[in-house]
Amino acid sequence: MTNISDLSHLKFTREHEWVxxxxxxxxxxxxxxxxxxxxxxxxxxLPEEGADVTQFGKLGEIESVKAVADLFAPLSGTVAEVNGxxxxxxxxxxxxxxxxxxxIKLESTRPAELENLMTASQYEAYLLxxxxxx
Amino acid sequence: MVxxxxxxxxxxxxxxxxxxxxxxxxxxxxxISHMGRLEIVGLGATAYLDAVTAASADLPAGxxxxxxxxxxxxxxxxxxxxxxxxxxxxxxxxxxxxxQKDWEWLTRWAxxxxxxxxxxxxxWAMLALQGPRALALANQVGLLAEPPRRFHLAEVxxxxxxxxxxxxxxxxxxxxxxxxxxxxARSLWRRLIESGATPCGLGARxxxxxxxxxxxxxxxxxxxxxxxxxxxxxxxxxxxxxxIGREALVAAIxxxxxxxxxxxxxxxxxxxxxCAVWGTGRQIGTVTSGTFGPTVGRGIAMALLDTDFPSAPSxxxxxxxxxxxAPARLATLPFYRRSGGHL
Numbered sequence: 001m002t003n004i005s006d007l008s009h010l011k012f013t014r015e016h017e018w019v020x021x022x023x024x025x026x027x028x029x030x031x032x033x034x035x036x037x038x039x040x041x042x043x044x045x046l047p048e049e050g051a052d053v054t055q056f057g058k059l060g061e062i063e064s065v066k067a068v069a070d071l072f073a074p075l076s077g078t079v080a081e082v083n084g085x086x087x088x089x090x091x092x093x094x095x096x097x098x099x100x101x102x103x104i105k106l107e108s109t110r111p112a113e114l115e116n117l118m119t120a121s122q123y124e125a126y127l128l129x130x131x132x133x134x
Numbered sequence: 135m136v137x138x139x140x141x142x143x144x145x146x147x148x149x150x151x152x153x154x155x156x157x158x159x160x161x162x163x164x165x166i167s168h169m170g171r172l173e174i175v176g177l178g179a180t181a182y183l184d185a186v187t188a189a190s191a192d193l194p195a196g197x198x199x200x201x202x203x204x205x206x207x208x209x210x211x212x213x214x215x216x217x218x219x220x221x222x223x224x225x226x227x228x229x230x231x232x233x234q235k236d237w238e239w240l241t242r243w244a245x246x247x248x249x250x251x252x253x254x255x256x257x258w259a260m261l262a263l264q265g266p267r268a269l270a271l272a273n274q275v276g277l278l279a280e281p282p283r284r285f286h287l288a289e290v291x292x293x294x295x296x297x298x299x300x301x302x303x304x305x306x307x308x309x310x311x312x313x314x315x316x317x318x319a320r321s322l323w324r325r326l327i328e329s330g331a332t333p334c335g336l337g338a339r340x341x342x343x344x345x346x347x348x349x350x351x352x353x354x355x356x357x358x359x360x361x362x363x364x365x366x367x368x369x370x371x372x373x374x375x376x377x378i379g380r381e382a383l384v385a386a387i388x389x390x391x392x393x394x395x396x397x398x399x400x401x402x403x404x405x406x407x408x409c410a411v412w413g414t415g416r417q418i419g420t421v422t423s424g425t426f427g428p429t430v431g432r433g434i435a436m437a438l439l440d441t442d443f444p445s446a447p448s449x450x451x452x453x454x455x456x457x458x459x460a461p462a463r464l465a466t467l468p469f470y471r472r473s474g475g476h477l
Contacts, residue, residue, distance in 0.1 A: 039337065040151040042426045043402045061456075063404055065150045065426045066337050068456070094149070 007098060011074065011117035013056070014126065018098065019074035019117065026075050026109045029102040030062065030093065033127055038064040041093040044086050046071070046104050051079045053106065055113050060103075062093070075113050077106030136336070139230035141168040144335040154341050154428040156332035157305050158470075161265035163323065163331040164339055169260055170233035171313065172240070174216075174224040176249035183216060183224055185377055186243050188361060188370040193218040198285045198300060201369045203239065204379030208360035208386055212236050213351055215302060217287040225287065225298070227311075229351045243378065258297055259319035263331060264309035264342075266472075272310055275325045281310065292318050304339060306346025306470050344434060345427045347396065347468030353407055354394065354422040354436050362386040363438065365394035365467060392419065392438045395445055396465035397453060399433035403460035410454040411437050411462075418443040421453060430469050435462070 010018040016034035019026050035041065046060040053059055053073040060071045082104050085092060092101040118126060135142045143165075146153060156162045174183065183191035189201035198217035202210050212232040217225045228236045237253060244251055263272055269281050282288040282301045290299040295318025303309040314322060327333060340350070347365075349355045355364045362370070362383060371377075372384050399405060405424030410417050419439035427434040435453065439445055447466050452459035 039146055040149055043404065063426075065341060065428065066145060068404070068406070091151075 007120040010098070010120060011114050012120065012123035012126075013072060013074045013117060015056075015070075015072045017059075017072060017074045019114075021109070021111060021114070024107065024109070025080060026077060026106040027102050028059075028074055028104050028106065029097055030071070031123070032097050034069075035094045035097045035101070038062065038067055038069060039094075040065050041090045044071075044090055044093065044103060046082045047079050049079050049081065053077060053079065055110075055116065062103075071103070073106070074117055075106060075109045077109035079104060080107040081105040138336060139168055139233075141230065143168065145337040146335040147333045150335070150337040150341065151428045153332055153334040153338035157265045157307055157334060157338065157342055158429050159266065161263060161267040161271045161309075161326075161331045162305075162334040162338065163326050164262040164264065164334050165259070165323070166262050166311065167259040167316075167319070168230035169255075170228040170230055170236065171254045171258065171260070172226045172228065172237070173252040173254055174226060174240075174249055175252070176222055176247075178248035179222050179224055182244060182247050182249045184374060186240065187214070187216065188377060188379065188383070190371050190374055191216070191218070191224070195220050196282065196286050196288065198287055198302070199369075200285070202355075202361045202366060203236065204361065204377075204383065205357060206379055206382065208362075208379045208382030209357040210351070210355045210359060210361060210364070211239050211357065213349060213355060213366070215285075215300075217300065219287065227300075231352060257315070258313040259316045260311060260313045261319055261323060261326075262303055262305075262309060262311045263326060264303045264305040264307045264334075266307060267330075268307070268309040271326060271329055271331055275322075275329055277312070277322070278310075284308075290314070292322050294318070304346075304348055305342035306348070306468065307342075307472055340423075341425050341428055344423050344425050344436065345429055345468065345470035347436065347470075349436075350423060354438075359392075359438065360386050362390050363392045363394065390441055393441055393445070394422075394467065395419075395437055395439050396467045396469055397421070397424075397435040397437050397451065397462045398430070398465045398469070399435075399453070400461040400463065402433070403453070403455050404433040405435040405437075405453045405455060405460075405462070409435070411439060412452040412454060412459060413439075413443050413449075418451070424453075427469055433462075434465075434469050436467065 043063040059073040297314035409421040424435035
């Protein structure tokens with residue numbers, strides 16, 4: 001399990017997605033907290049390559065045995081790749097949410113939008129806010 | 135943890151799917167202390183239960199029966215199991231969420247009859263040990279020498295505690311349900327976990343019972359659904375001369391308006407309770423229970439369908455899931471049947 005303090009290269013949404021920019025390509029996933037809340041993931045529904053997404057717009061859906069949750073795009077961009085491993089092994093999202101359980105890669109992003117996201121330490125504080133339902 | 139009928143209960147301990155598999159392949163342990171438990175005692179106990187339940191109370195001591203409490207109009211007050219303990223003494227297990235409603239309903243119909251009702255729910259904790267290894271494990275920890283037969287009840291001792299044990303469950307597997315004072319139940323829980331039982335939460339309880347086609351009160355059955363519609367006709371004895379709801383149920387047997395079917399999704403969609411079911415261009419019913427079935431490996435549902443739709447196994451229908459219609463096929467319940475026995 002990756003410790004949150006090792007995640008300083010990631011930025012986070014209030015909806016529990018993470019994103020990291022690597023040579024202009026944004027890799028996106030859900031946080032360890034999110035996978036823990038959802039439980040065993042059985043299905044991830046994501047747009048096809050070439051689709052355009054908008055920051056904080058709906059990206060897709062993630063479904064566990066017990067619940068379904070909407071996924072939101074942490075950045076605007078065009079879908080470059082969907083993690084094909086998830087169609088056979090959706091449990092990767094639970095087992096390795098920051099690694100092999102990534103969801104989607106986006107290109108043509110606007111790096112300035114990263115300013116709208118939380119850092120790892122801000123996200124950690126956000127999870128500890130007492131009155132919010134996360 | 136989630137609130138459930140006034141209790142705080144875990145949906146899963148580690149992983150719902152791992153817990154589900156443990157019950158199908160080995161042994162899982164559930165804390166079901168939330169279940170309501172009553173005792174019915176008195177000269178008129180048999181006649182009383184014959185009047186308030188849909189099944190015959192004429193049972194040998196030790197034997198139990200799954201059946202329904204029905205309204206005069208046929209709708210289900212609750213689904214219950216009652217056991218005969220001796221000639222004038224019965225024991226009943228009811229749903230946690232209906233405990234208060236059942237108590238009021240049962241005491242109302244007991245008025246003027248020579249019976250006494252006692253709520254024993256707080257006296258014991260209740261554990262369910264379920265799975266192909268359940269009986270061997272119970273034996274291994276020294277819980278029982280001779281297990282009761284299916285749907286039978288026996289007295290049990292564990293350490294210094296005395297309680298009851300029934301050969302019942304809600305998973306589609308063989309297993310036992312044990313009632314002990316809280317201290318004894320705690321030590322039994324620990325001992326069974328040390329011996330290899332997997333602790334299981336409400337989530338696995340729901341996926342297991344759905345695969346086994348077992349009704350959940352508040353979803354597949356309620357005050358407005360009668361047992362004939364719900365596919366529970368085999369737990370109703372219309373040959374009994376009189377019981378509450380009998381006339382309505384006899385009429386429903388002749389002409390049921392709705393009936394319960396299983397649905398298996400064709401693709402990866404997961405049906406959820408409340409989803410509309412479509413057939414030949416019109417809505418033909420509603421999903422009452424829906425989930426991913428870990429053993430089936432697909433989305434499965436129980437659905438209450440209009441009887442005027444020509445239902446048949448494998449008939450294609452559609453389930454409306456978050457705005458789109460996903461293909462499914464009708465299936466007879468249950469979705470899962472354990473080998474070498476019946477449920």
